Amino acid sequence: MSVASLRRAARETVSGLPREFWWLWTSTLVNRLGAFVATFMALYLTLGRGYSASYAGLVAALHGLGGVVSSLAGGVMADRLGRRPTLLVAQASTAVSVAALGFVRDPLAIAAVAFLVGMASNASRPAVQAMMADIVRPEDRVRAFSLNYWAINLGFAVSSMAAGFIAEYSYLAGFLIEAAMTLACAIVVFLKVPESRPGTDAQVSHEGGDAVRLWTVLRDGRFMGVVGASFLIAVVFQQGAVGLPVAMGRAGFTPADYGMAIAVNGVLIVALQIPVTRFIEHRDPGRLLIVSALLAGYGFGLTAFAGSVGVFALTVCVWTLGEMINAPTQTGLVVRLSPVHGRGRYQGVYTLSWSVAALVAPLMSGAVIDRLGAEWLWGMCAAVGTAAALSYWVLMRRLPKAEPTTVESRTEPRTEVGTA
Template identity: 75%
Template sequence: MSVGRLRRSARESVAGLPRAFWWLWASTLVNRLGAFVATFMALYLTLDRGYSASFAGLVAALHGLGGVVSSLVAGVMTDRLGRRPTMLVAQVSTAGAVALLGFMEHPAAIAAVAMLVGMTSNASRPAVQAMMADIVRPEDRVRAFALNYWAINLGFAISSMAAGLVAEYSYLAGFLGEASLTLLCAVLVFLKLPESRPEKDAAAVAQGGPEVGLGTVLRDGRFMGVVGLSFLISLIFTQGSVALPVTMGAAGFSPGDYGLVIAANGVLVVVLQLPVTRFIEHRDPRRLLVVSALLAGYGFAMTAFAGPLWAYALTVCVWTLAEIVNSPTQMGLVVRLSPVHGRGRYQGMYTMSWAVASLVAPLMAGFVIDHFGAGWLWGSTGVLGTVAAAGYWLLMRGLREGDTAAGPAPAAAPATASAPPSVAVAVPEAAPAPVTALPAEA
C-alpha cells in the first residue's frame, strides 16, 4: 500500500466524528496512560511488600468484585444523574482511592482499598460508552468504538513501559502518578465535555411510557444473551494475563520473555485496529462475531501446543486479531439493542460481564491448572470459543435491522435551545429510523 493510500485511509478513519467525541477520546487516552495499579498490583504485593501469591490473588479478586458491584450502580447513575456527573464522580473517587492505596500498610486495609479502587475505576465505563453512543451517528459507531479501543491500548502500552521504570524507583510514585492522571482526566471532562443524555420530549412524557429499569434489562432475553456471550469471550481473553504467564513460567520462560510475548498484543492492536476496522465497518456483524469467537477460542487453545517463544507469540497474534474484530463489533451490537433512555443501565449490565469474568478467570485458571494441568485449561478455551460462536449465530439469526431492545420507544425530539451545539447530533438518534444505518444481517 502506498503512502498516499495510507494517509487517505487514516483521514477516512477519523473524519466525520464530532468534536465532543475527540475530547472523550482524549480523556480515555489520558486515563489509560495512568494505568499502574491493575498492571503492577501483583508485583507490588509480592515483591515490594513480601505477601504471598495467594494474598495477591485474593486482592485481585476483590478488585474484580468491586467492578462487578459498581457496574450496575454506575449504569443507573448514568441514566438518572447523567453521563458527565457519573464520570466526574467516578474519576475523582478513583484518584483518591488509588492515592490512598499507595499508603496502606495492613493487609486488611490493602484488600479493602483495592476493592474500592475496583469499584471506582469501573464506574465510569457505562457513562463513557453511553455518551459515545449519544454523540456519534449510528453509521459511525463501530469506527468510534474502535478508535476508543485503540486509545485504550495505546495508553496502556505507553503506561506499561513507563510504569515499569517508575516501579523500579518507587511503587508509591506509580500510585500517585495514576491518581494525578486520573484527576487530570476528570478536569478534562469537566472543562470540555457537555452532558449528552437525551431528554424525553413532552409527548413521550404525556404518554407515560414504561420506564427502563434493571428489571427491563434482565427481561430482555436477546440482550442478556449478548451479556452471557460477552462473559464467555472475556473469560477467554482474560487468560492472556492470568494463565499465560503461569504456563510460560512453568515452561522455563522468564518474566521478560512473557513481557516480550504479550507486548505483541498491544503492538498489533495499535497497528491494526484502524485498518481492520475500516475493512469490517460495514460487514455483517453476525459473521464477524462468530469468526472472532472462533479465533479467540482456538487462538488460546493453540497455547497447549506452543514450545519455543515464537510459537507463544504466534498464539497471541491469533487471539489479538479476534480482539480487534470483536470489541468494536460487539459494542455496536450492545448500543443497537439498548433503548435511548436506558443506555446507562444496559451499558452497566454489559460492563458487568467483563467485571465478573475478571473475577472468575483467575479462580478458573488456578483450579484447572492445579487439578488437571494447563493443557486442559487451553482446551477449554477452544470449547468456550465454539460455544460463543454458536451463541452469536443463533442469537442474531432473527435480528432485523430495526430491532432494538425492550423498553420505552424512543421519541423523536428536536434539539432544545439549551443543548450545546457539540452534542446536538445525539437528538436525532431518538428516532427509530437511524438504526437502519447499521450493517444489515445476512
C-alpha cells in the same frame, strides 16, 4: 493498499466527529496511558509481596467484584444523575483509591482497597459508552467506538511496556503515576466535556415514552443473550491480564518479559484496528463473532506450547485478532439494542458481563495454575472459546437478517440530543 489509500482511509476515519467526542477520547487516552496497576497487580502480589497465585487471584477477583457492583450502579447513575457527574465521581474516586493501594501492606487491607479500586474505576465505563452514543450520529457510532477502543489500546501498549520496567524499579511509583493520570482525566472532563443525557426518566414518561428500569433490561431476552455470550468471551480475554503474567512468572520470566509480550496486544490493535474495522463493518456479524471467539479461545490455548517470549508474543497475536474483530462488532450490536433513554442502564448491564468475568477469571486461573498447572488453564480457554462461538451461533440464528436496521430505527430519538 497504497500509502495514499491509507492516508485517505485515516482522514475518513477521523473526520466528521463532534469536538466533545475528541475531548472524551483524550480523557480515555490519558487514562489508559497511566493504567499500570491492572497490568502488574498479579506480579506485584506474587513476586513483589511473595503471596501465592491463589491469593493474587482472590485479590483480582475482589477487584472484579467491585466492578460488578459499580457496573449496574454506574449505569443507573449515568441515566439519573447524568453522564458528566458520574464520570467525575468515578475518576476522582479511582485516583484516591489507586494511590491508597500502593501504601497498604496488610493482606486484608490490600484486598479491601482492591475492591474499592475495582468499584471506582469501573463506574465510569457505562457513562463513557452512553455519552459517546449520545453525542455521535448513528451512522458514525461504530467508527467512534472503534476510535475509542483504539485509544484504549494505544495507551495500553505504552503503559504495558512501561509497567514492566517501572515494576522492576518501584511498584509504588506505578500506583502513584496511575493516580495522577486518572486525576488528569477528571480535570479534562470537568473543563471540556458537557453533559449529554437526553432526558430524565420523569421527562420520558411525561412525553409518552416508557421509562427504562433495570428490570426492563434484564427482561430483554435478545439483549441478555448478547450479554451472556459477551461474558464467555470476556472470561477468555481476562487471562491476558491475570493468567498469563502468573504463568510466565512461574516459568521464570521477568516482569519486563511479560510487559513486552503483552504489549504486542496493544501495538497490534493500534496498527490494525482501524483497517480491520473498515473491512468487517459491512459483513455478517454472526460469522464475525463466531470467528472472534474461536481465535480468542485457541489463541490462548496455543500458550500451552510457548517456551520463549517470542512464542508468547505469537500467541498474543492470534487472540488479539479475535479481540479486534469482536470489539467493534459486539459494541455495534449492543448500541443498536439499547433504547435512547436507557442507554446508561443497558451499557451498565453489558459492562456487567465483563465485570463478572473479571471476578470469575482470576479465581479460575489462580486455582487451576496452583492445582493443575498452566497447561490446563490454556486448555480450558480453548473450551470456553468454543462455547462462546456456539453461543454466538445460536444467538445470531435467532435474530432476523435485517435486525440491525430494524433495531437502529427503533432505538433512535426523533430529535437531535442536546446538552443539559
